[in-house]
Amino acid sequence: MDDMKNCVTKRKKDSLMLSFAIITGLATIFTVIGFSLKDLFPLKCVNPAFFAVIIRAIILLFAYVLMALGIWFIKGCIYKNMINLKIGSNEVTIKPGNIFKQNALRVIAVDTHFSTTVDDVVISKTSLHGQLVLEHGDVDSIKAAVQKEADRRKKEPDENGQYTFPVGTAIHYEGKDGHYIMVALTDLDADFEAHTKMSQYEVALMDIWREIGRVYAKRDLALPILGTGITRFDDGQDDPANLLRCMLCTLNTSKVHFKSNVSIVVYDGGDMEKDTTEVDDNNTNEASRKGNSKFAKKKKNSLPLYEYKDLFRIVR
Numbered sequence: 001m002d003d004m005k006n007c008v009t010k011r012k013k014d015s016l017m018l019s020f021a022i023i024t025g026l027a028t029i030f031t032v033i034g035f036s037l038k039d040l041f042p043l044k045c046v047n048p049a050f051f052a053v054i055i056r057a058i059i060l061l062f063a064y065v066l067m068a069l070g071i072w073f074i075k076g077c078i079y080k081n082m083i084n085l086k087i088g089s090n091e092v093t094i095k096p097g098n099i100f101k102q103n104a105l106r107v108i109a110v111d112t113h114f115s116t117t118v119d120d121v122v123i124s125k126t127s128l129h130g131q132l133v134l135e136h137g138d139v140d141s142i143k144a145a146v147q148k149e150a151d152r153r154k155k156e157p158d159e160n161g162q163y164t165f166p167v168g169t170a171i172h173y174e175g176k177d178g179h180y181i182m183v184a185l186t187d188l189d190a191d192f193e194a195h196t197k198m199s200q201y202e203v204a205l206m207d208i209w210r211e212i213g214r215v216y217a218k219r220d221l222a223l224p225i226l227g228t229g230i231t232r233f234d235d236g237q238d239d240p241a242n243l244l245r246c247m248l249c250t251l252n253t254s255k256v257h258f259k260s261n262v263s264i265v266v267y268d269g270g271d272m273e274k275d276t277t278e279v280d281d282n283n284t285n286e287a288s289r290k291g292n293s294k295f296a297k298k299k300k301n302s303l304p305l306y307e308y309k310d311l312f313r314i315v316r
Contacts, residue, residue, distance in 0.1 A: 011075055012068075019068035023060075088252045093263045094244075099128065100136060102222035102265060106178060107212065108132050109185040109226050111194065113162045114146045114171065122192050128224060132182075137175040142182075145173045167200075168207020172215045181215060183208045185226055197235045198246070201227055205250040213256040220261045223247075240266075 082095035099106055110129050115122050116139045118130045125134060133139060149171045150163045157163055169184040185204055186194035196204070205226070212221065227233070227243045247264065 011072060015068045015072035015075060018071050019064055022067060023064050085248075087248050088255065089257045090251060090262055092248070092251070093261065095263060095265060096267070097265045098267065099222055099224050099265045100131065100177070102263065103178075104220035104222040104261070104263060105181055105216055107181045107183055107221060107223040107226075109224075110182045111186060111188045112165050112167060112169070112184040113188065114142070114165065114182060114184065115162070115188075116142050122188070132175065132180065136177055137173065137180070141175075142173060145171055145182075166207070167204045168211055170208065170211035170215050179219070181212055181221075183211065183226075193232060195232045195234055196227075198233060198242075201233070201243075202246055202250055205247060206254050209251055209254040209256045213258065216258065216260070218259045220263070221258065222263045222265050224265055224267070 082093050084091065084093050086092070099108075108128050115129075116133050117123060118125055118133050123130045123133065125131075133142060146163060149165070149169070150157070153165075155163050155165070165184050167184050167186065171182045173180045173182055185208070186196050188194055208226070225240050225244050226247060227238065228240050232238075244264065251262075
């Protein structure tokens with residue numbers, strides 16, 4: 001929960017600083033017009049005068065803390081439901097929710113084979129990829145969509161009957177409860193693990209934005225924070241805030257213009273594993289059982305939206 005603590009600390013710090021600025025500004029104005037706390041609270045009955053000064057200081061401190069709490073509460077309310085921002089020529093909304101409940105074209109990250117084997121080895125049952133196959137689609141129709149794209153690209157299957165697509169490939173799929181775009185975010189190695197680095201992730205996102213722009217047909221889009229699941233960043237750059245910043249920066253750099261609303265959905269159930277995992281393996285379940293894995297702990301970092309507020313200043 002370190003990210004959550006950092007977010008709360010930042011919100012407190014911002015509230016204290018703003019409250020201090022307001023108090024300082026009021027003090028300056030009152031000094032200019034010749035008004036002071038002594039005029040507001042004479043306290044003539046208090047002796048010696050030193051105690052009157054202490055009482056006024058306590059009153060001032062109380063007002064400062066009360067104002068900071070009020071600002072802290074207001075900030076939480078403002079950033080509770082969503083944040084709207086302009087990235088290049090695109091309107092982007094960051095909001096909490098469940099990606100599968102969005103009334104939009106839902107983007108789901110998968111591997112470059114567009115695998116459909118949900119066995120907690122190739123694909124985890126709790127990942128977005130696994131949930132799409134098991135609950136929101138079916139194996140045959142997904143394979144048909146993949147086959148159609150393979151035919152369009154004139155690809156041949158390997159000895160296992162699988163197709164390998166370039167990272168960034170997007171395939172439209174009509175599921176049981178809506179339309180989806182499956183995007184190839186990472187390759188799987190021989191152990192069915194997805195490894196990448198931030199530089200590779202950025203290149204993949206650039207391709208993904210362009211591919212989504214090719215197939216979205218002007219429909220509203222909903223994406224999770226891509227890469228916050230089982231994908232292993234060998235350079236350690238897997239913090240959700242960093243990945244969100246990277247998504248926004250690559251959208252800006254790609255120059256792709258979406259003629260619809262773009263939403264990035266942060267899972268609101270407190271368990272990131274159910275929202276953003278794209279490929280999985282047995283190590284996930286093992287880590288959860290042991291209870292001491294950094295990976296297992298990281299899945300519960302569902303950050304408040306206030307954490308993301310300042311990320312947008314550098315994205316223009």
